[in-house]
Amino acid sequence: WLAITGTNGKTTTTQMTATILKAAGLTSAAVGNIGRPVIEALQDGVNYDVFAVEIAAFHMHWTHTLAPHSAVALNVYQDHLEWYEGAGGFERYAQDKGAIYRNVTHACVYDVSEPRIEQLVIDADVTEGARAIGITRDVPKVSMLGVVDGLLVDRAFVTQRQTSALPLISVDQLPNTAPHNITNALAAAALARSFGVSASAVAAGLSSMSLDRHRVEFVAEVSGVKYVDDSKATNPHAAHAGFGGFDSVVWIAGGQAKKTSFDELIASVVDKLRGAVVYGVDREVILGALARHAPDVPVTVLDTVDTSVMESAVAAAADAPAAISTRGMTLGGKPSLRPSAAAPDLVFDPGERRNGRNHRRPKHQASVGRTSAQGIQPSLR
Numbered sequence: 325w326l327a328i329t330g331t332n333g334k335t336t337t338t339q340m341t342a343t344i345l346k347a348a349g350l351t352s353a354a355v356g357n358i359g360r361p362v363i364e365a366l367q368d369g370v371n372y373d374v375f376a377v378e379i380a381a382f383h384m385h386w387t388h389t390l391a392p393h394s395a396v397a398l399n400v401y402q403d404h405l406e407w408y409e410g411a412g413g414f415e416r417y418a419q420d421k422g423a424i425y426r427n428v429t430h431a432c433v434y435d436v437s438e439p440r441i442e443q444l445v446i447d448a449d450v451t452e453g454a455r456a457i458g459i460t461r462d463v464p465k466v467s468m469l470g471v472v473d474g475l476l477v478d479r480a481f482v483t484q485r486q487t488s489a490l491p492l493i494s495v496d497q498l499p500n501t502a503p504h505n506i507t508n509a510l511a512a513a514a515l516a517r518s519f520g521v522s523a524s525a526v527a528a529g530l531s532s533m534s535l536d537r538h539r540v541e542f543v544a545e546v547s548g549v550k551y552v553d554d555s556k557a558t559n560p561h562a563a564h565a566g567f568g569g570f571d572s573v574v575w576i577a578g579g580q581a582k583k584t585s586f587d588e589l590i591a592s593v594v595d596k597l598r599g600a601v602v603y604g605v606d607r608e609v610i611l612g613a614l615a616r617h618a619p620d621v622p623v624t625v626l627d628t629v630d631t632s633v634m635e636s637a638v639a640a641a642a643d644a645p646a647a648i649s650t651r652g653m654t655l656g657g658k659p660s661l662r663p664s665a666a667a668p669d670l671v672f673d674p675g676e677r678r679n680g681r682n683h684r685r686p687k688h689q690a691s692v693g694r695t696s697a698q699g700i701q702p703s704l705r
Contacts, residue, residue, distance in 0.1 A: 329421050330398025331403045338376050340511075341516060344516040347529035393428075394428060396424075400441065409583070427451055428451060433457045433459060433511055433514040434459070455467065461510070467479070469517070474494055476491075480517070491523070493509075509530055561589075563589055577610050597621045600623045602626070611623065626640065
């Protein structure tokens with residue numbers, strides 16, 4: 325198994341890994357939390373060479389004998405704290421994420437900019453001989469993959485790593501060049517390289533894949549306003565990544581907060597916010613953070629809790645002074661649909677959400693807006 329977890333990015337990284345493995349000619353499948361159970365794949369009657377396995381913290385909580393070939397925990401931030409209730413909930417969540425490194429036989433991959441993840445690697449009880457492999461969007465040190473002159477390079481799985489690095493693919497050839505997706509690509513490349521996949525297969529896989537919908541996805545441009553669907557951003561950390569490419573945002577946010585805090589998110593993007601439309605069962609959590617950190621931002625509150633709320637949200641956002649947005653949309657730059665909370669009351673099947681079904685289009689704008697499984701955060705960027 326090549327095992328992937330993290331608060332955010334794990335589905336994309338699993339898909340990237342699976343695509344690379346396929347390009348290498350390996351018999352493989354993307355399984356686990358991504359939608360297809362491992363046990364189902366085992367019943368295919370196929371002699372698989374390797375699985376790319378997406379694993380959630382809940383899975384690792386109950387797993388003690390798993391021994392992946394290689395593993396990565398991309399990041400760990402507040403999420404699912406309604407499941408980890410009580411004192412030390414976040415630390416217990418982080419420990420369950422870090423358990424993915426337990427018993428690894430070959431490579432523990434980690435983002436060097438995430439000190440909490442690095443500590444989880446240091447603390448992991450791995451199989452003797454397993455290596456710690458760093459990834460960075462900067463120039464890599466020995467035993468890392470990184471970026472040099474616009475190229476993803478490998479300085480970990482090459483013989484002359486003390487003095488050289490192997491080019492893998494140009495950043496411009498990736499399916500999306502947002503910083504977090506560069507990190508995802510580096511993680512997928514590291515996992516694949518740990519399994520002996522060639523540099524050419526890494527390039528072929530990454531350059532040929534396309535990301536799932538609702539991930540900083542351009543939807544339409546109407547009257548000079550670009551609409552971007554980032555509705556897979558279902559927690560504050562994911563929402564923050566989506567804000568990065570935009571300068572002015574009208575934010576539609578709502579759903580279940582899952583016991584997370586929005587204070588850090590709003591404080592970090594307050595200069596971009598031109599308005600907010602807030603709804604959902606935990607709207608008071610978001611409203612409180614807006615009041616504390618963005619008191620001058622105009623806010624509209626919607627009490628509707630069914631899927632029709634998106635039509636009202638788009639209408640309300642259309643009245644915003646600086647931009648129009650739907651859940652995760654931005655005006656003046658690119659509207660983006662970005663959930664920062666969870667809205668299971670609005671989405672019926674996570675698999676269907678991933679594949680673009682259950683997609684309600686508000687009357688005010690065709691192709692803009694989709695209910696999300698974890699919250700809705702429109703932004704003008």
